[in-house]
Amino acid sequence: MLCQECKKRTATVHFTKIVNGEKMELKLCEVCAKERGELDFSYGDHFSFHKLLSGLLDFDEFGVLGGKTKEPITCKGCGLTEESFVNNGRMGCSQCYDVFGFKLNPLLKRIHGSTNHVGKVPIRVGGKIRLKKQIQSLRDKLNICIAKEDFEQAALLRDKIKELENGQKGGE
Template sequence: MECQECHKRPATLHFTQVINGDKTEVYVCEVCAKEKGYMTYPEEGYSLHHLLSGLFTSTNENQQNTARQQTSNLQCPQCEMTLSEFKRVGKFGCSQCYQTFEDYLDPIFRRVHSGNTTHHGKIPARKGGDMRIRKQVDAYRDELQRLIKNEAFEEAATVRDKIKELEKEIGGDEA
C-alpha cells in the first residue's frame, strides 16, 4: 500500500482516529507522518528512560493538571530535588526523597510491577523446602492471631492443627 499523502513511498504506518463515532484511517509513510504531525520523535531518539517515564504520567488530563498544581512546590528538604525532576531523571537524589515523595510512589510501583507494591522474595524450588514451610507457618500464625481476635475459635483450632503438622514436617519444635 502506498502513502495516502505523498503517493511516492510505501505506507509503513497506520493511524486510526475515532471522533464522535466517526472512524478515520490513515496509511502514511514515516516522512509524511512526521511532516503532518501524526507522530514526533525526540531528536536523540527514544531511550529506556523515555519508555519508563511514560509510566509516571497519568492519562487523564484533569488528573495531570491537578497533580501539577499540587506537586509544583513539592521538594525534598535534604537534596532539594523536586518531584518533576525525579520524573524526568528517574532517580532519587537522596534517601530522604522516599519519605518526601511517598504518596506519589505507590501508583508508580503498581504500574511498573504489575500491581504489586511489596516484594515477598522468591524461594528456590530445590533448596527452599524448609524455608517455604516456615513461611507457611508464619502465615498460619498470623491467621491464627486474627481468628482469635475475632473469636472464631473453631477455625483457629483448625489453623493451630495445621501449624502443628507443618512443624512436625520440619522437625523443629517451634512454639
Template sequence: MLCQSCNEREANVHITKIINGVKTEMHLCDECAKAMHGEKVGLGYEMGMPLSFQNILDGFVEMMGGFPQSIIGEKTCPLCKMTFEDFRRNGRIGCDECYKTFKDEMIPLIRRIHGNIQHNGKLPRRTGGILKYKRDIDRLKDELKNAVSKEEFERAAKIRDEIKELEMKLKEEENRG
C-alpha cells in the same frame, strides 16, 4: 476498520482509555495519529513518542491528582542532591538515599503500578522452605481473620488447623537447619 477521524484510510492505531471504569476506544490511521502529535492521549503518552516508564509514571501521578507543589519544590536528597522534581521528570532515582528521602511519595506509586510494595519473588529450593512456610502462615492468618470477621467459623477452624500444621513443619525445618 476505517479511521474514526477522517473516515477514509484504514485504522491501524488503536487507543483505549479507561477512566473511572468507562472505556473509550479510538481507531485512527497513521496520518491522523501523527496529526495528533503533542496532544496527550491516555496515561501521559504523547503520539509519536516512544512509550516509556516516565510516561506511565506521569500518567499515574496525574491520575492520583498530582503531587503537592510543596513536595515538588522542596524535597531534595541529602546525598546526591536530586530533587523530587528531577525524579518526577526523568523517572530515575539518583542514589539509594533517594528511596528513603522520597519514600512517602513513592509508596503509593509503587503500590498502584505493582499492586503491592513487598516483593514476593521466587524462593531458593535449598533455603526457601522456611520462608515459604512463614509466608504461607502469614497468608493463612490473614484468611483466618477474614473468615472470623465474616463469621465463617467452620472455614476458620480449617484454616486454624492448617496454620498449626504449617507451624509444626516450620519448627521441624528450623531444627534441621
C-alpha cells in the same frame, strides 16, 4: 510495507480513523503523516518514559498543591530531589525508596494491586519464599479466627505456624 501516500518510504505510522462507524486505515511514512496534519508529532524526540512516569506520579511542577507551596523533598543519602526523581525516573540510592515511597507506593498499588510482590515464585529457588508466604497466610487466617473467637481453630493454626517456623529454622 511502503507508504500509501508517497509509495517511496517505509510506512512507520499506522493510522486508524473511525468516522460515523466507517473505518479508514492508512499506513504512512512519518513525513507524509506530518504533511497530512492528521497526527500531532510535536512531542517528537522529546517524548520519553520519564515524562510518562512524571504524569503517573502526578508531579506538581509548580510546587503548589491545594494552593499551598510545598517543601521540596530531598534524599539525605544522595541529595536527589523529588523533581529530579520524577524527571529522570531513577533513584539515587537505597534511601530514595523510603524518601520517595509516598510517590511510588500509590502508583505500584494502582498498577499491580499491591506494594508487595505476590506473583509466582520459581520452583528451583522459591522454597523459602513459598514457606514464608504460607506462614503469612496462616497468620492472616489465625487473626481472623481470633477476631471471630474461634479459639479451637486458632490453636490449630498456631500449632501449624510453629511447626512450619521450626522446620524453616532447621533448614537454614
